[in-house]
Amino acid sequence: MHVEEICGTQVEFPFEPYECQKKFMRNVIEAIETSSNAALESPTGTGKTLSLLCASLAWLEKYKSFHKPKMIDQNGIINPVVANENSQLYPKIIYASRTHSQLQQVVRELNKTRYK
Structure with a gap:
């Protein structure tokens, strides 16, 4: 895995990312951090899916x-809350696609990462 710092975030990528992938990831993180919408595009084969996921x-x-x-708690002691998978304590990432075959491709890309 290759670690790249992008906008203060340590992103682990399965290989050294190309400059266009770094730029794509920077735009993704900036959009998330500013709660903005982003319409990002890049030519076919440039690693958009992997960049977005990572x-x-x-x-x-x-x-x-x-x-x-x-x-x-009732004694004034601070205890960490244990978050379960149904918890709404953190933002959720929802990945949508038009076809099942596109979603299968996303899963294949996700399995290449340590984030799986």
Whole structure:
């Protein structure tokens, strides 16, 4: 895995990213951090799916590490809240696609990363 720091986020990529992939990931992270919409495009075969997955999942990991939910119990003791998979404590990433074969491609790309 290759680690690239993008907008203060450590993104792990399965190989050294090309400059266009770094730029794509930078745009993804900037859009997430500013709660903005982004219409990002890049030619076929430039690694859009992998770049989007790695950037967004790396950002989510960073967010979770800095935003540990805590709860104060009846004794005034701060306890970390244990988040389960159904918890709404953190932002969710929803990936949508038009066809099942496109979603299968996304899963194949995701399995190339450590974020799987």
